[in-house]
Amino acid sequence: MTIQIHANACSGCNYCTISCPAEAISLKISDIAFPIIAQDLCTSCGECLYFCPNNVFEAPELAAPPVKLDRSYDVIVIGAGIGGLMTAAGLSKAGKKVALFEQMSFIGGKYTHRVYRGYAISTAAWTCPGPNSRIGRLCLKLGAPIEWVTVHDVKARGDHWVVMKDGRRFTSLDEAQSTIVGGSAGMAKVYSWISDMYHPGKCYSDEMTTREYIRKFISENPLYEQYVETIITYCFASQTVDNFSAMETKRAIVDSIEQMADWGTAVGGTGAIVDGLAKVIHDHQGVIAERTKVDKILVEDGIATGVRLADGREIKAETVIHNGGIHRLLQLVNEHYFPSDYIERLKHVIPANVAALILGTHIPLLGSAHSLLHTMGWQRTLNCYAPTFFDPKLAPSGKHALDVFWVMQPPYDLQHELELVLAELREVFPGFDEKVDIMIPMFFTGAWTAEMAHRIGQSGVDRLDPVSPIPNLYLVGYDCIGYGMAGDIIPHGVERVLYTILGDPSYAPRDEKTTIRAGKWFKSQVFRLMALGQRLKR
Numbered sequence: 001m002t003i004q005i006h007a008n009a010c011s012g013c014n015y016c017t018i019s020c021p022a023e024a025i026s027l028k029i030s031d032i033a034f035p036i037i038a039q040d041l042c043t044s045c046g047e048c049l050y051f052c053p054n055n056v057f058e059a060p061e062l063a064a065p066p067v068k069l070d071r072s073y074d075v076i077v078i079g080a081g082i083g084g085l086m087t088a089a090g091l092s093k094a095g096k097k098v099a100l101f102e103q104m105s106f107i108g109g110k111y112t113h114r115v116y117r118g119y120a121i122s123t124a125a126w127t128c129p130g131p132n133s134r135i136g137r138l139c140l141k142l143g144a145p146i147e148w149v150t151v152h153d154v155k156a157r158g159d160h161w162v163v164m165k166d167g168r169r170f171t172s173l174d175e176a177q178s179t180i181v182g183g184s185a186g187m188a189k190v191y192s193w194i195s196d197m198y199h200p201g202k203c204y205s206d207e208m209t210t211r212e213y214i215r216k217f218i219s220e221n222p223l224y225e226q227y228v229e230t231i232i233t234y235c236f237a238s239q240t241v242d243n244f245s246a247m248e249t250k251r252a253i254v255d256s257i258e259q260m261a262d263w264g265t266a267v268g269g270t271g272a273i274v275d276g277l278a279k280v281i282h283d284h285q286g287v288i289a290e291r292t293k294v295d296k297i298l299v300e301d302g303i304a305t306g307v308r309l310a311d312g313r314e315i316k317a318e319t320v321i322h323n324g325g326i327h328r329l330l331q332l333v334n335e336h337y338f339p340s341d342y343i344e345r346l347k348h349v350i351p352a353n354v355a356a357l358i359l360g361t362h363i364p365l366l367g368s369a370h371s372l373l374h375t376m377g378w379q380r381t382l383n384c385y386a387p388t389f390f391d392p393k394l395a396p397s398g399k400h401a402l403d404v405f406w407v408m409q410p411p412y413d414l415q416h417e418l419e420l421v422l423a424e425l426r427e428v429f430p431g432f433d434e435k436v437d438i439m440i441p442m443f444f445t446g447a448w449t450a451e452m453a454h455r456i457g458q459s460g461v462d463r464l465d466p467v468s469p470i471p472n473l474y475l476v477g478y479d480c481i482g483y484g485m486a487g488d489i490i491p492h493g494v495e496r497v498l499y500t501i502l503g504d505p506s507y508a509p510r511d512e513k514t515t516i517r518a519g520k521w522f523k524s525q526v527f528r529l530m531a532l533g534q535r536l537k538r
Helices: 015-019 082-093 134-142 173-181 184-198 210-215 222-237 246-260 270-283 326-332 340-347 414-428 446-451 486-502 514-537
Strands: 025-029 033-037 072-078 098-101 113-116 119-122 148-150 159-164 264-266 287-289 294-300 303-309 314-322 354-361 370-376 383-385 400-407 436-444 473-475
Touching: 015 025, 015 113, 025 414, 072 082, 072 303, 082 098, 082 134, 082 270, 082 314, 082 486, 119 354, 119 400, 134 270, 134 486, 159 173, 159 222, 173 184, 173 222, 184 246, 184 514, 210 222, 210 246, 222 246, 222 370, 222 383, 222 486, 264 270, 270 287, 294 314, 294 326, 314 326, 326 340, 354 414, 370 414, 400 414, 414 436, 473 486
Parallel strands: 072 098, 072 314, 098 287, 159 370, 314 473
Antiparallel strands: 025 033, 113 119, 148 264, 294 303, 303 314, 354 400, 354 436, 370 383, 383 400
16 A cells, blocks of 8 residues: 655654654655655554644545544534643533544644653643643643642752853853843843833833843843843744744743742643543543544634534534634635635734754753753754653653754755754763764644744734634634743633633633732832842942
């Protein structure tokens, strides 16, 4: 049996290599990436047809039989990424009859992992901030059974390690930041800036950039601007200080300070979060249909009424929720159902072209005290996370894992990008090649993967309202309203949808509550006093 490969559709995500049970697929990397099947290893199991988000593989004879479904549901959710799972869990828990459709053979989208040679290989989301994150708090609210491990459990701070091209190495953000801003005098300015971030009454225009926001408090320090770009805008959103807004930075930094006190991850990695959410759905009689592709969102008299599947079946629903990204939305809904300005907005989003290199090693590259590393001064800024710092079972016994993430630059030559990063890693880690057992490169380019990686040319309130212009059609995911650290923005939009549909006050916007705003104001005053203390040291 010959499986046809549409190589021009490949985004380079490498899901096929890490998922093939026979290890028959490899990723050929040149200026682009495309999969190759070793015919002597291929068992024609057909699994590859459902690993790829871009449907690169085709073999109709190997297609899975249709999943048994009812003709109608209260709610249909398209796409079982973290946003779709949280939404389906909340609605099914509230008593709604829910069906969640996923075209791939696994759920979680970019927020899970696949096991390859004993290593948990992330599908894109390289960390979760822990139980106090937005994801952690919403999972708790939904009743998802998730066990967390934090810095309190591992008895180490798990701090950020900052390495610079000029040879300087800082063992914590405190050390790096204090050095870069020039000691107490500089830190007084930093604390004044953080005080402003916490103050709920201090707001700025959508046009104000992060660089402009920094210079309002710390002027004439390009190295500090690069530091913020490395630690915050690149790490959280794949953006520069010139295209990330001041308000987005304000919220993201406050989120990170709040969450780092309980910094950690789920036992079992992001896959455990996905499993916990799936359990909530199943326990409340919800349906998760994998290998089930939606071809069209049905709209009648201007109102969403259900979906048509790739196998021709039409499934009706009172509510349809889309969690498949902007490009897919335009494929599923005829454009004339949307206002023209909305269509223009969708067509002009800017995807992020990012990449990751997953390393399996026999020595912990970050040592025993660090879970994160950031590099500054090289051609590529690397943000690295060691998932085995918190959960050693995410690698084979005695082995370790490191996820290396970076934003690619035009013209997005994938082989060149990989060569640049490997050269940088060899500078950062002496004897790098002797310490590494496996390397899995992953590239997120093209419509689906880049669009849903870290940014789509929007931030904060510029993202899409979860309530779409079409009645009964809602949107969730990274492209919807939300703010904070990377994928941790997603629960904001999910809760907005749940609150709109259910009217449940437990899903009301948390950040707008008087008690939350009062708490932030109080912390703003604390940082103001800390700034004063630093000035008195001079």
